[in-house]
Amino acid sequence: MASSSSPSSVVLSTGVQMPVLGLGTYKLWGPEEVYWAVDAALAAGYRAFDSAAVYRNEADLGRALKELLPKYGLTREDVFITSKLGPKDHGGKAMEGALHSLSQLDLGYIDLYLIHWPGTQGLAVDDKRNPEFHPRLCQTELRSVCDEYGVCFQAYSSLGKGELVTDPLVMEIAKNNERTPAQVLLRWAVQQGVPVLPKSSNPDRIKENARLFDFTLNKTDMNRLSALDCGQKYCWDPSEVV
Incomplete structure (x- = not known):
């Protein structure tokens, strides 16, 4: 299998480098679940962690990282922490x-602080103003504007909330490359220079999802x-964001 030449980080407009691979923490709840997920992620080489006010796990994430x-052998400066402003706190x-x-x-500081949602609570899930990214939603126009x-x-949502890993084409490509469907979906994004945030509380899957840089x-x-x-x-559905 050919090795990958994709970079492990991207440079933001501020000049700061952000790892391409980060652990998503949505629905990681409770000190124990967060702790074991962070432990597995650090062991697998993750150096970025994505949280948010509405995830209600920021305190657990911070404690886990400090421990x-x-x-x-890492310090605070070795990891990249993202959190987000909840819609209820806009303005x-x-x-x-x-x-x-x-x-x-x-943790002393937050590396990247985002507006979690553009203040449009109540939009339908299929509204064009609700962006994400996976092979069924390539976002060509939006990516062009960002560039x-x-x-x-x-x-x-790189795995389509789990649905895309059972797509016949994804499974076929995964089999031909001797990879998991999740690795193929994540690699598809990373190979285009798009950072990903796969979420899992399963240590084996966290490790598997990190294997994105040794194949193309x-x-x-x-x-x-x-x-x-x-x-x-x-x-x-953004109407559920509180």
Whole structure:
């Protein structure tokens, strides 16, 4: 299998480097589950962790990292932490929301702080203003705009909330490359320079999802995956964001 030449990080407009591979923590709840997921992730080479105020796990993530970084000979500066402003804190409460996340994480600083949702609660899941990224939603126009303005385009729901891993084409390509369907889907994004945030609480899957940099999908497979694009979305209904 050919080795990969894809970079392990991307440079943001600020000049800061952000790892291409990060652990998504959505629905990782409770100190124990977060701790074991972070432990497995650090062991597998993850150096970025993505949280948010609405995930309600920032404090657990911060505690886990403070306990586990020394185990792997790492310091706070060796990891990249992302959190996000909840929709309820938009506007005049933004600073309060940011400081609350900073306090919950208790890691000194947050590397990247995002607006979690563009204040459009109540939109239907298939609304064109709800972006994500996977082979069934290639976001060609949005990525072009991001490139034009120097905005880093980052993927989430790369596995289609689990549905894409059973897609016959994805399974075929995975078999031919002796990889898992999840690795193929994540590699498809990374090979295009798009950072990914696979989420799992299973240590074996966390390790598997990190194996993205020692193989390359050929042009035919990349094109076949991209041809799955049909505008389908799997993201949550934003009316549920609180």
